[in-house]
Amino acid sequence: MTPLSTLSPTVTLVGAGPGDPELLTLKAVKAIQQATVLLVDDLVNVAVLEHASPSARIVHVGKRGGCKSTPQAFIEKLMVMAALEGENVVRLKGGDPFIFGRGGEEVESLQAAGIQVKVVNGITAGLAAVTSLNVPLTHRDHAHGVVFVTGHAKPGDDGTDWPALAASAHQAKLTLVIYMGVSGVEQIADGLLAGLPAHTPVAIVQHASLPQQREAFCTLAELARTVREQGMGSPAVMVVGDVTAGVAQLSRHATDTPPAEDRATRFAA
Template identity: 50%
Template sequence: MDLLQLQPSDLSARRNPTRMAPLAKLPVFWALDRKRVLLAGGTDAAAWKAELLAACGADVYVYARELSQAFESLVQRDGGPEAGRFFHHARDWSPQDFDDTSIAIGDCADDEEAAAFFDAACAAGIPVNVIDKPKYCQFQFGSIVNRSPVIVAISTDGAAPILAQAIRRRIETLLPPSLKSWASLAQTIRDKVNSHLRVGAPRRAFWESFVDRAFGAEPAVGIENALLADARHLDAVSKSNIGCVTLVGAGPGDAELLTMKAVRALQAADVILFDDLVSDEVLELARREAKRMLVGKRGGRTSCKQEDINAMMVSLAKAGKRVVRLKSGDPMIFGRAGEEIACLEKAGIPVDVVPGITSASAMAACLGVSLTHRDHARAVRFVTGHSRSGSLPDDLDWNHLAEQKTTTIFYMGGRTADEIRSRLLAAGMDSRTPAVIVSAVTRTKEKRWVGMLDTLAEAVAQIGVDEPVLIGVGHVFWDAKNTDAWLPKRFPSQKREEHRVVS
């Protein structure tokens, strides 16, 4: 069967992008260059709106018997050929003034005046905003980050203007001033670039590379020619019609733990083949047009065969698709990445790897534990908790795993916890050695247990194995944090060389 023709019924399940969540207001960017705007009022508040409108190139018709000093200075200022113009009429507005007007803004002293202005604008079919009176506003002004032609507007629907200002300050620190120059350059070369590159992956690849540069220094002299040369090169490469595959680490579940490179890969993908353990929050960061296909493998459940996943990646890439193989944790740690890389390279498919935060690191962070604390451990080992048959691997060196100065993390060890305990005890490990269990690390269903090796199996039975389970064993876990009220078990009071642990 052609893997590109797979229908939804061919796979056990898929997750589609969620529908757009409700919006308090529709964010719209309005072109006002040389458009007539009516502004009623001559206060400082009206002056700020007038300056904003003029910055958009509008012809601002001001109706006010008097102007504040700030407004008077604004009207007399020459903003240059690209700025809007002011036309002051030293009188009150009238219904006839709304003719040929794009929008109307009023600074009204009371609700009676505001209602009259609002009704007149509505009767003329003109969108209207009355300053500081939400009841009489059909649209609102947001807090603005100006890197024009890049413009960011923030709205809290009037609930918390101070919050909007705080968000604006945060965004200001993220967007370098050079972004303005790069955005202007994009406007200049857009048609030329698009004439070289067909719609789809090649064109998107060019603009993604452009974006990476745009967050750096100001454009260098001659950069336009270099960019157009890049476009021509991408055009030549794209005619081979070979796509690529990127193995991306999705981390343990919390979307905020994704790397920036992982997010860029998700935004560039045509197809995403994702594991069952990848969270919905991570998938929501993907490009909405990307096709999403669940190819997860879970213990005790019906799963896709690795051979089928490999064939799917090769088939999609040969069809020119940019494929992201999205794996929980880090692809290179118990992610079978080696098999997938070998298969893709054999088929001549370009493959790249974006590492992710592995679950052991996330567990250490949530427990507040250093896995290589110099007082307790000289080494840390990551060990698989099951083989292909579902039992523990036969070739594990339990004598080394039982060493006192070693921290051991067992991945996928929930169903083999009792055997792990027995093997470590048989190899000479003290039954009172600290042990921890974390289920669904960094997720909303996360559960933790902190105790001793001897009671490991009973704890797993309490936590359950429906979610991914990590088991940690070693003296670094003496001070592990357990915040779960449902499982308050702690180490009993006892003396150790470095610590006194109190239950």
């Protein structure tokens, strides 16, 4: 066991990745092993905690859209208190701490309390989702850039201007990766259709990187209906753009289930 710190109080924000425990970085594993207190998000795979010391105190602080959540202010208070008591504190967060993980708010709160902060990046779900499909987020023939955007607005915030984003994506050839958008998919799809063609390919990936991962493919015009009919729920990401066209085409071929010799001929064409 690592002794309680005699140095300046420090908290480490660690990205646990999208779910697959083998996607942890070596630096993340080291930080988890050294922690005496871990504050763990709801979407962190329990297998990740196998790296923790048997004597470490594990506090589950669920943060998941649509479910009862631990208040953010309370989580920040717990981190401050434990750090000031000399504990080696790790805040273990799904994905990457700085991509829709409220890591920025936690850094501000900790620094305001005079606590040093370290951050260990993790693989974000939007990247893991498309990688699992062998699809790139960028491709010089199809996408010059990528935009990570949340589909869940902060209370009192108007949220993303979907028509403006769609127009920019169309003009600049950008891939859109939408987090936390399933519950508001109708509004999102309607907004994107104001600036993107109806035939724009879309991939929806639920439980990215986990054994229970599910995918659905459609066009932007079919997005809302596909999410409903396929029963796609959280946690899921929606990937909008031409980079998904190839895998969507293969999926349609597989659904057609032609004879083996026909499939070989079709894929070779």
